Amino acid sequence: MDMSFSIERYKEESRKLDIAGIEWDEVASHPLSKGDLFCLHYMMDIENHVPLYLSHLLVTRACMDPILTAFLACWNYEELWHGENIGRLLNLFGIEFDTQDRIANVRANLGLKNSVSVISTMAGSWMLKDFSAVYLSIGAINELSTLTGYGALIRKSGHPVLKDLLSRIIKDERRHFAFYFNSAKEWLSGNERAQRVDRWMLDRVWVPVGQGVKTQEEVDALALYLFDDEQGEEELLELDAKIGKLPGLAGIKLMSKALYGARERARRDPHWGWRIIEREQWAIAPPRKSPIGHLTGRRTEVEAATS
Numbered sequence: 001m002d003m004s005f006s007i008e009r010y011k012e013e014s015r016k017l018d019i020a021g022i023e024w025d026e027v028a029s030h031p032l033s034k035g036d037l038f039c040l041h042y043m044m045d046i047e048n049h050v051p052l053y054l055s056h057l058l059v060t061r062a063c064m065d066p067i068l069t070a071f072l073a074c075w076n077y078e079e080l081w082h083g084e085n086i087g088r089l090l091n092l093f094g095i096e097f098d099t100q101d102r103i104a105n106v107r108a109n110l111g112l113k114n115s116v117s118v119i120s121t122m123a124g125s126w127m128l129k130d131f132s133a134v135y136l137s138i139g140a141i142n143e144l145s146t147l148t149g150y151g152a153l154i155r156k157s158g159h160p161v162l163k164d165l166l167s168r169i170i171k172d173e174r175r176h177f178a179f180y181f182n183s184a185k186e187w188l189s190g191n192e193r194a195q196r197v198d199r200w201m202l203d204r205v206w207v208p209v210g211q212g213v214k215t216q217e218e219v220d221a222l223a224l225y226l227f228d229d230e231q232g233e234e235e236l237l238e239l240d241a242k243i244g245k246l247p248g249l250a251g252i253k254l255m256s257k258a259l260y261g262a263r264e265r266a267r268r269d270p271h272w273g274w275r276i277i278e279r280e281q282w283a284i285a286p287p288r289k290s291p292i293g294h295l296t297g298r299r300t301e302v303e304a305a306t307s
């Protein structure tokens with residue numbers, strides 16, 4: 001993996017996912033299992049959640065750094081097309097949903113939790129001098145686990161068009177990983193205080209990418225489907241070892257710990273995780289309290305026509 005990263009080159013080269021030549025017509029000609037479909041919905045939702053994640057970051061002290069904000073501007077745009085294209089593939093496979101409604105519903109279902117978390121991230125960042133070290137390390141883990149997850153889904157599904165699409169997305173995720181990893185390394189090198197804070201936060205506060213938007217059981221279902229075999233476990237151990245190369249993080253266990261946690265919960269309850277996949281629970285319920293229009297302030301077509 002090419003680990004060098006130049007922000008200037010990234011700014012010049014950042015562009016939306018190149019989908020030229022993807023055989024979209026072939027999507028429905030190859031099967032996808034319930035587990036594949038579950039993972040694709042999870043992944044799409046988390047890709048589409050990036051702007052809200054960004055909203056958390058933009059209020060932190062990390063964003064006083066213009067290199068970081070330049071990265072985030074491009075990164076956010078690239079991630080948009082990951083979500084869009086996974087959605088397109090699902091639609092072409094024959095699963096009907098309106099992307100905009102789905103995204104709005106995921107966000108609305110978070111309710112107050114989202115605002116509270118924005119405020120606490122902001123406050124935390126100003127109290128913690130080395131907030132950036134923690135955030136950059138988490139960025140590295142998230143990008144690396146995302147691309148590892150895509151690799152595992154390519155392997156599990158055996159679907160040629162999905163393989164083509166995800167391989168292209170993986171290239172973007174690799175660049176994102178390189179940025180976060182190198183930036184975290186720079187921040188942590190020779191900075192023992194930052195290393196201690198980072199390790200403490202990762203051991204105690206870190207959760208796998210998507211958790212919070214998704215429930216523990218959904219996170220576990222994904223882990224069990226993609227990684228609960230010899231190769232999967234091996235990949236997660238390798239992932240942890242890569243993150244462990246950051247100064248102060250030697251021997252850290254993150255994704256492998258998440259897999260073992262999922263296994264333990266599944267041992268206590270054999271239906272754990274798998275029942276979500278079996279029942280095809282990938283639809284997102286509309287928000288219970290207020291219709292989307294109330295939250296976004298956007299008028300419905302009827303309202304717009306009559307005013």
Ligand SMILES: [Fe+2]
Nearest residue numbers: 047079082173
């Ligand atoms: Fe992505």
Ligand SMILES: [Fe+2]
Nearest residue numbers: 143172173176
């Ligand atoms: Fe990414």
